[in-house]
Amino acid sequence: MSKEMLEIKNLKTSFRIKDNYYAAVDDVTLTLNKNEILGIVGESGSGKSALAFSVMGLHNRAKIEGNILFKEHDIANISPSKLNKLRGEAMAMIFQDPLTALNPLMIVGEQISETLILHKKEMSQKQRKEKVIDLLNKVGIPMPEHVYGQYPHELSGGMRQRIIIAIAIANKPELLIADEPTTALDVTIQAQILDLIKTLKDDIDAGIILITHDLGVVAEMADRVAVMYAGQIVEIADVHTLFDNPLHPYTRSLLNSVPNTQEGQEELHVIQGIVPSLSKLPREGCRFAARIPWIDDSAHEENPVMHEVAPGHFVRCTCHNHFHFPDESKEDSTHGIS
Amino acid sequence: MWKFIVRRLVITFPQIILLSLLVFLMAEMMPGDALSGLLDPNIDPAAIEEQRIKLGLNDPWHIKYADWVAGLVQGDLGQSFKFKMPVTELIEQRLVNSFWLGVATLIFTYLIAIPLGITSGRYNDTWADQMITGYTYIGFATPLFIFALVVLWIFGFQLQWFPTSGSVEPGMVPGTFEYVLSKIQHLLLPSLSLALITTVNTVQYLRSEIIDTKQKDFIITARAKGASESRVYNRHILRNSLLPIAAFFGFEITGLIGGTVFVEQIFGYPGMGQLFLESVVGRDYSVVTSVVLLFGIASILGALISDIILSLVDPRIRIK
Amino acid sequence: MGFLDVEDLKVYFPIKGGLFNRTLGNVKAVDGVSFSIEEGKTYGLVGESGSGKTTTGRAIIGLNDITAGKVSFEGKDLTSKKSKTSAVRKDIQMIFQDPYSSLNPRKRVLDIVAEPLRNYEKLSKQAEKQRVGELLEMVGLSPESILKYPHEFSGGQRQRIGVARTIALKPKLIIADEPVSALDVSVQAQVLNFMQDIQKELNLTYLFISHDLGVVKHMCDDIGIMYKGRYVEQGTKQDIFENPQHIYTKRLVAAIPDIDPKNREAQKQFREEVQREYEHSYNDYFDNDGLAYGLQSVSDTHLVALPEKG
Numbered sequence: 001m002s003k004e005m006l007e008i009k010n011l012k013t014s015f016r017i018k019d020n021y022y023a024a025v026d027d028v029t030l031t032l033n034k035n036e037i038l039g040i041v042g043e044s045g046s047g048k049s050a051l052a053f054s055v056m057g058l059h060n061r062a063k064i065e066g067n068i069l070f071k072e073h074d075i076a077n078i079s080p081s082k083l084n085k086l087r088g089e090a091m092a093m094i095f096q097d098p099l100t101a102l103n104p105l106m107i108v109g110e111q112i113s114e115t116l117i118l119h120k121k122e123m124s125q126k127q128r129k130e131k132v133i134d135l136l137n138k139v140g141i142p143m144p145e146h147v148y149g150q151y152p153h154e155l156s157g158g159m160r161q162r163i164i165i166a167i168a169i170a171n172k173p174e175l176l177i178a179d180e181p182t183t184a185l186d187v188t189i190q191a192q193i194l195d196l197i198k199t200l201k202d203d204i205d206a207g208i209i210l211i212t213h214d215l216g217v218v219a220e221m222a223d224r225v226a227v228m229y230a231g232q233i234v235e236i237a238d239v240h241t242l243f244d245n246p247l248h249p250y251t252r253s254l255l256n257s258v259p260n261t262q263e264g265q266e267e268l269h270v271i272q273g274i275v276p277s278l279s280k281l282p283r284e285g286c287r288f289a290a291r292i293p294w295i296d297d298s299a300h301e302e303n304p305v306m307h308e309v310a311p312g313h314f315v316r317c318t319c320h321n322h323f324h325f326p327d328e329s330k331e332d333s334t335h336g337i338s
Numbered sequence: 339m340w341k342f343i344v345r346r347l348v349i350t351f352p353q354i355i356l357l358s359l360l361v362f363l364m365a366e367m368m369p370g371d372a373l374s375g376l377l378d379p380n381i382d383p384a385a386i387e388e389q390r391i392k393l394g395l396n397d398p399w400h401i402k403y404a405d406w407v408a409g410l411v412q413g414d415l416g417q418s419f420k421f422k423m424p425v426t427e428l429i430e431q432r433l434v435n436s437f438w439l440g441v442a443t444l445i446f447t448y449l450i451a452i453p454l455g456i457t458s459g460r461y462n463d464t465w466a467d468q469m470i471t472g473y474t475y476i477g478f479a480t481p482l483f484i485f486a487l488v489v490l491w492i493f494g495f496q497l498q499w500f501p502t503s504g505s506v507e508p509g510m511v512p513g514t515f516e517y518v519l520s521k522i523q524h525l526l527l528p529s530l531s532l533a534l535i536t537t538v539n540t541v542q543y544l545r546s547e548i549i550d551t552k553q554k555d556f557i558i559t560a561r562a563k564g565a566s567e568s569r570v571y572n573r574h575i576l577r578n579s580l581l582p583i584a585a586f587f588g589f590e591i592t593g594l595i596g597g598t599v600f601v602e603q604i605f606g607y608p609g610m611g612q613l614f615l616e617s618v619v620g621r622d623y624s625v626v627t628s629v630v631l632l633f634g635i636a637s638i639l640g641a642l643i644s645d646i647i648l649s650l651v652d653p654r655i656r657i658k
Numbered sequence: 659m660g661f662l663d664v665e666d667l668k669v670y671f672p673i674k675g676g677l678f679n680r681t682l683g684n685v686k687a688v689d690g691v692s693f694s695i696e697e698g699k700t701y702g703l704v705g706e707s708g709s710g711k712t713t714t715g716r717a718i719i720g721l722n723d724i725t726a727g728k729v730s731f732e733g734k735d736l737t738s739k740k741s742k743t744s745a746v747r748k749d750i751q752m753i754f755q756d757p758y759s760s761l762n763p764r765k766r767v768l769d770i771v772a773e774p775l776r777n778y779e780k781l782s783k784q785a786e787k788q789r790v791g792e793l794l795e796m797v798g799l800s801p802e803s804i805l806k807y808p809h810e811f812s813g814g815q816r817q818r819i820g821v822a823r824t825i826a827l828k829p830k831l832i833i834a835d836e837p838v839s840a841l842d843v844s845v846q847a848q849v850l851n852f853m854q855d856i857q858k859e860l861n862l863t864y865l866f867i868s869h870d871l872g873v874v875k876h877m878c879d880d881i882g883i884m885y886k887g888r889y890v891e892q893g894t895k896q897d898i899f900e901n902p903q904h905i906y907t908k909r910l911v912a913a914i915p916d917i918d919p920k921n922r923e924a925q926k927q928f929r930e931e932v933q934r935e936y937e938h939s940y941n942d943y944f945d946n947d948g949l950a951y952g953l954q955s956v957s958d959t960h961l962v963a964l965p966e967k968g
Contacts, residue, residue, distance in 0.1 A: 043843065044842055058558055058561055058562065080566070080567070084564045085564065087564035088564030088565075089564060093562045095558070100554065101556055102556055102559065103560070105577065105651075114563055115564070118564045118565060151654070153653075157707075167559065186707055187706065187871070187910060187913040188706065191912070191913040213842060213843065214915065215843070216872070216916060217915050219915065219918060219922070220915045222919075240919050240920065243920075244920075254843060254844060257844045258843055259847075259873050259876035267854075268851050270844065270847050270848045274815075
């Protein structure tokens with residue numbers, strides 16, 4: 001059996017705005033292995049959440065092209081009933097905002113047991129309740145019998161996120177997608193939740209796609225990292241390579257704009273211009289070119305594709321060979337052709 | 339939750355007292371009093387004055403108010419000088435008629451609103467939704483009394499499917515099956531025409547509740563669990579959207595009161611609304627004040643019911 | 659005497675309840691907070707949600723009523739009734755967290771930025787336009803944008819419009835409440851750099867309220883850590899990051915994700931160690947109500963909330 005459990009090929013997810021379709025995810029190809037955490041990093045508007053929703057088949061009115069191969073199915077072309085059999089059973093999702101992701105009028109026990117009702121029909125009501133209590137224990141909820149009958153608004157944000165995780169892992173999914181799972185939480189709670197996700201990963205042996213804008217979270221959690229910009233993956237590598245030897249100008253710029261906890265006062269790097277909105281995305285050429293205007297146009301490819309620069313390390317476009325920050329001269333740039 | 343209901347009940351009492359005071363003062367300001375209608379104009383004014391003092395009509399207002407309230411509590415609403423009978427007796431039968439009209443109207447209102455609202459909300463921006471929304475706009479724009487007249491003319495006079503006035507066929511014996519059937523037959527047309535107009539509020543409200551709930555994050559959570567579309571609708575969207583509608587129930591009662599005044603008059607249905615109009619036109623003040631008071635109390639109770647239902651169904655309020 | 663002195667500040671919110679909605683008790687949002695900021699410095703106020711950091715900032719500027727305590731700015735008492743309307747207020751301004759909701763969407767940039775000017779200074783239409791144009795240039799936006807509406811700008815640009823409004827009256831102290839938490843990393847860098855630039859240019863003093871220790875470390879000279887309305891630790895940046903004394907501070911510092919994947923294991927061990935210490939010595943750092951003790955000084959600059967000795 002191959003280690004690959006999810007294969008996305010040339011995925012293009014487009015939304016209709018007025019009379020035109022605009023691709024929020026464009027030409028995304030990647031694989032996820034068993035028991036691996038793949039981090040997907042990008043800023044708002046990069047298409048990372050749209051990618052996650054495509055994999056879960058949660059886009060209602062989007063046009064999806066390409067293939068999402070998972071367990072002998074292609075989620076890009078799947079019937080609703082087959083999709084519903086996969087969702088909650090073989091693949092599950094953890095959401096960003098634990099405040100709104102739970103039904104305010106349903107006790108949490110009922111919300112967790114719904115996944116069991118849907119996929120474990122043979123379970124008796126008593127077995128289900130036992131299983132839910134067991135899950136609440138597993139995600140670290142104190143007094144699970146009591147919490148079972150509580151409503152979401154009676155719980156703190158961290159507790160609610162644990163409930164969402166309990167829902168996601170109820171049927172031991174093979175694929176878990178975590179969409180900014182800690183963005184809405186305090187740092188100490190974030191550390192606990194990330195820890196929990198890691199423990200559970202080993203427990204259920206799942207492949208995890210972790211979507212975040214926080215490079216620190218990726219550095220701590222991921223095995224491999226894909227960086228997204230304007231709907232495309234611009235760089236993908238294992239986590240050490242990506243942080244030690246980032247190549248794509250966007251990856252390098254992003255890393256330089258994080259206030260580093262190690263060093264002090266130096267000026268942060270600012271990426272010029274703004275992330276283009278969906279309808280204004282450049283459709284041709286290197287999409288990052290407009291944000292690095294000091295790099296000569298000839299450095300970019302006409303139709304940028306992914307290049308494998310080292311085993312498992314892919315970079316889009318050729319511009320990384322000629323890239324340097326505006327305040328360093330070309331010669332300082334250690335990366336690239338020699 | 340009990341604290342909430344008790345507190346809510348406590349607030350209701352001053353509301354009712356204030357209402358009675360207002361109604362009483364309005365009645366006081368109207369020209370004439372109980373005697374002016376009863377007496378022969380040829381009687382000596384001095385004798386009338388003597389009579390007035392004897393009856394307490396010249397007392398200061400707060401004493402008269404106290405007397406009036408004492409009467410109310412014992413079920414004495416005064417005398418109607420038009421019908422020459424106690425108001426209590428007069429109102430009794432009318433109240434029963436209006437009650438059944440109200441019940442029938444509410445049933446029709448929800449029978450129409452729930453399927454239409456759900457269809458419209460679930461399949462919004464389809465042609466079915468556009469038809470339903472179109473109907474609600476017509477409903478908003480059509481005055482009830484014109485609609486009721488048209489309905490009466492078509493179904494009562496032209497097609498003669500329904501009786502055109504009264505609450506029961508004359509000569510029926512109360513308690514028999516035919517009597518009940520005749521009652522229902524008399525109810526159908528007025529309640530249906532009232533419901534067709536007033537339900538558009540509920541249809542629109544339900545539609546926007548559903549469209550709103552549809553876009554909530556927890557619906558995505560439900561889909562991600564693998565719930566089918568029909569389960570997502572039945573377990574999550576409908577349940578969450580119908581609760582506010584249930585809470586709206588009490589206010590529907592308040593809304594009904596205004597509608598019955600027109601509808602009962604047009605269909606010649608002997609209820610409170612018709613009595614109200616008749617006594618206003620006939621300057622039967624003791625009846626008018628009593629009816630206004632009862633309408634007011636019904637409204638206050640309607641709001642009370644709404645709040646209690648809301649506190650029962652919404653856990654976010656229930657806990658406090 | 660410092661530039662801004664906060665002494666034993668208390669902000670309580672009443673809890674209403676019971677049959678007649680009486681006041682049953684108080685939420686002690688801020689419970690005896692004291693600190694002072696020197697002119698031209700950046701003071702970071704750090705805490706998690708519910709720590710009272712935002713309430714402290716809002717109380718200083720007068721957006722929350724003060725229950726007890728004293729706030730003085732350049733020696734003038736801000737808590738006395740008289741000063742509430744005085745000119746001192748225009749020397750202190752605030753930057754809000756969410757650039758999307760803090761600007762009125764129906765007003766043009768000109769009106770947004772000119773609003774404080776109109777409240778305090780009487781300028782002619784022409785002079786006002788001139789000033790707003792200058793302010794926009796200062797925050798790096800083109801002066802032509804004065805006739806645009808907020809939705810025509812990106813998040814970072816909007817936050818800069820907010821800053822332009824804030825510096826319109828040439829304040830001396832700016833209270834920045836989570837100014838970059840709603841922004842993307844690259845935009846965050848933009849706003850932080852810019853805040854440092856205008857600090858030098860205008861000799862500004864910042865009270866920088868944030869939950870993000872990474873940002874605070876980058877921006878601040880002195881830092882106070884709050885927990886449940888009280889201070890748990892205060893010190894210079896070095897004191898807090900290199901020599902944290904209170905278990906809560908340690909926990910907070912340990913929780914910051916490390917941006918270098920090589921440190922993953924070390925970070926994990928450090929975190930587990932801190933967690934063990936936290937569980938083991940919880941009672942040494944928190945009283946019976948789970949609140950921090952009073953501050954004791956451990957060096958000239960470094961204060962830690964510890965039980966009194968003896």
